[in-house]
Amino acid sequence: MREKRREGGTLITTSRSIFVAALLAGLVIAAQLFTYVYRCDDDQITLSSSSDDMRPSSSSSFSSSFSSSSSSSSSSFIFNFINYDASPDPQPAPSSSSSPSSSTSSTFTSYPGSPEHRNLVVKELRLLQLQKQHQQQANHARQQKQQRQSDMIAAHTQNPYVAVCLIGNARTLSSPAVHRRLQKNLFQSLSRNTFVFAHIKTWDTGVKRQEQFGNFKSIPVDKTTLRDAIRIINATELVIEEREPPPSSYMNPNCIFTKEAARAKKNQGDFFARKENTPRYIGQMHSLNSCLQSIEQFEKDAQMQFDAVVKTRPDATWFLPSFSAQEYLLRGNLVTHFSDIFIFAPRRFAQGFVQFWKNYTECQGTWKGAYFPELALDWAFRELGAIYYYDRQTPVSIRRASRNETSALWICKDQRRVPVQRCMQLVYDVDNKFVA
Numbered sequence: 001m002r003e004k005r006r007e008g009g010t011l012i013t014t015s016r017s018i019f020v021a022a023l024l025a026g027l028v029i030a031a032q033l034f035t036y037v038y039r040c041d042d043d044q045i046t047l048s049s050s051s052d053d054m055r056p057s058s059s060s061s062f063s064s065s066f067s068s069s070s071s072s073s074s075s076s077f078i079f080n081f082i083n084y085d086a087s088p089d090p091q092p093a094p095s096s097s098s099s100p101s102s103s104t105s106s107t108f109t110s111y112p113g114s115p116e117h118r119n120l121v122v123k124e125l126r127l128l129q130l131q132k133q134h135q136q137q138a139n140h141a142r143q144q145k146q147q148r149q150s151d152m153i154a155a156h157t158q159n160p161y162v163a164v165c166l167i168g169n170a171r172t173l174s175s176p177a178v179h180r181r182l183q184k185n186l187f188q189s190l191s192r193n194t195f196v197f198a199h200i201k202t203w204d205t206g207v208k209r210q211e212q213f214g215n216f217k218s219i220p221v222d223k224t225t226l227r228d229a230i231r232i233i234n235a236t237e238l239v240i241e242e243r244e245p246p247p248s249s250y251m252n253p254n255c256i257f258t259k260e261a262a263r264a265k266k267n268q269g270d271f272f273a274r275k276e277n278t279p280r281y282i283g284q285m286h287s288l289n290s291c292l293q294s295i296e297q298f299e300k301d302a303q304m305q306f307d308a309v310v311k312t313r314p315d316a317t318w319f320l321p322s323f324s325a326q327e328y329l330l331r332g333n334l335v336t337h338f339s340d341i342f343i344f345a346p347r348r349f350a351q352g353f354v355q356f357w358k359n360y361t362e363c364q365g366t367w368k369g370a371y372f373p374e375l376a377l378d379w380a381f382r383e384l385g386a387i388y389y390y391d392r393q394t395p396v397s398i399r400r401a402s403r404n405e406t407s408a409l410w411i412c413k414d415q416r417r418v419p420v421q422r423c424m425q426l427v428y429d430v431d432n433k434f435v436a
Contacts, residue, residue: 159191160307160325163298165291165353166198166235168284170221171315172399173200177427178317179229185318185395187233190310190325197294198235199287200314202226203244237294247279250286255363262371272371282360284373289357292350309350311343313398319426320395320417335386338394339414340374345381355380392416403428 111117164187172178187194202221223230223240230238262273272281288311299305308325328336328344335352337343345352356376359369370376378388395418397411403424412423 158326159193160329161193161304162191162195162308162310162325163295163306164190164194164196164310164312165288165295166196166200166233166312166314167287167291168200168313169204169315170200170202170226170229171204172317172401173229173314174221174225175399176228178315178399179232181318182312182314182316183232183234185321186312189318189321189323190328194325195298195306196233196235197237197291197298198233198314199239199241199291199294200226201241201244201287203242236298239290239294247282251279251282252361252363254365255360255367256365257367257371261366261368265371268371268375270371272373281371281373285356285360285376289354292354295350306347306350308347309345309353311345311353312396313341315398315400316341316396317399317427318396319423322395331389333386334389335381336389336391336394337374337377338391338396339411340377341396341398341411342394343377345386349381349384349386352377352381352384352386355383397423397427399427 166182187196202223222242226240257273257278259270259273262268262270271277291311292309295306295309308329322342325344328334329346333346333349335343335345335349343353356369360367363369370379381388392415394415397415398407400408402408408428409420409424412420412427415423417423418426
C-alpha cells in the first residue's frame with residue numbers, strides 16, 4: 001500500500017511538473033507569437049503576384065528567434081517583452097513608393113536618443129525661442145503703436161484740426177493790434193492745430209458807404225505794409241488780390257438781383273440788390289467758396305480731414321482770447337457766429353459756406369435766395385440741420401481807421417463780453433502797448 005501511495009504521489013508530482021512546464025512553454029510560445037506579430041507591423045511585407053497569401057519577408061528569422069527565445073528563461077523574456085516599446089526599431093516601414101528591395105536595405109536613424117533626434121529637438125527649441133522673441137517684439141510694437149494712437153487721440157481731442165478762412169479786405173490788418181491779436185487770441189486760442197488759409201484783398205481802399213452802420217474808409221495797404229502781418233499770421237496758404245477783377249469773371253449773367261425781390265423778403269432790404277453793391281456781395285461769397293476749395297484740396301493732399309472750418313475777417317480785433325475749438329465742438333449741432341466777423345462750423349456743416357455759391361451759379365432768372373450774406377449763410381446751415389447761433393460773448397470787434405469814425409462803435413455795442421467803453425479802449429488804445 002505504501003508503495004502504491006508513493007507511486008501515486010510521484011505520478012501526481014510528475015503530472016504537476018509536466019503541466020507547469022507545458023503551461024510555461026505555452027506562455028513562451030504565445031508571447032513570442034505576439035512579439036512576432038507586433039514586429040511585423042513595422043517590417044516590410046512582400047506580396048506575391050501569383051498567390052493571395054500574405055507571408056513575412058523572412059521566415060527564417062522567426063525560426064531562429066523562436067528557438068533562441070525558447071532557450072531563455074520566461075522571466076527574462078517577459079521583461080524584454082514589457083520593455084519592447086522603448087527599444088529602437090531596427091527597420092522602419094518604408095514609404096509606399098519605395099521598392100521592396102530598397103526597403104530591406106534602408107535604416108531608421110532618427111530614433112529617440114539618436115544624434116539626429118537630439119538635433120531635431122534643438123532645432124525645434126530654437127524655433128520656439130525665435131517665435132517667442134518675434135511675438136514679444138510684435139507685442140512691444142503693438143503696445144507702442146497703441147500708446148501713440150492714444151496720445152494722438154488725447155492731443156486731437158484737446159487740439160482739434162481747425163481750418164481758418166481769413167478772407168476780405170485787408171484794411172487794418174497791418175496794425176499790430178489786429179494781426180498780432182489774430183494770431184494770439186484767435187488762432188492759438190482755437191487750437192495748436194490751426195491752419196490759416198488767407199485770401200485777402202489790397203485793392204479796396206475807397207470809402208465804404210453804409211446807411212445802417214455809417215461810412216468807413218480803408219487804410220491803404222500793399223505787400224510791403226503787410227510784411228509783418230504776413231509773417232505773424234504764418235498762413236498755410238496765402239492769396240493776395242492786388243487788383244480788382246472784372247465782375248464778369250465771377251458773376252453769373254443769367255442770375256438777376258432785383259430790388260423788388262429783395263424787398264419782398266422779410267428783414268433784408270435792397271442794399272445788396274443795388275447795382276453798385278451786388279458785386280461786393282457776390283465777390284465775398286466767391287472768396288469764401290475759393291477758400292473752402294483750397295481747404296478741401298489740402299485735405300485731399302494731406303489725406304486728412306479738419307474737425308472744423310472757421311471764417312473771420314482781416315480787419316477784426318480779438319481783444320480777448322476766444323473759446324477753444326474743443327469748447328465750440330462740444331456745442332454739438334451749433335454753428336456759432338458773431339455777425340459776419342466770425343463763424344465756427346463743425347466740419348460736417350462746412351458745406352453751408354458754399355451753398356450760396358452753388359445755388360447762385362445754377363441760377364436762371366431772378367434770384368430767389370437771400371439778399372444779405374448773413375441770412376444766406378443762416379439758411380444754408382439750417383438746411384444742413386445745424387443751428388445758427390449768434391454768440392454775443394465772442395470777444396471781437398471791427399477796427400476802423402480811427403475810433404472817431406461813425407461805424408467804429410456799433411460792433412462794441414453789439415457784443416456782450418465787456419462793457420462798450422472797455423471794448424473801445426481795448427480795440428483802439430493799445431497800439432503802442434500791445435505785445436503779442
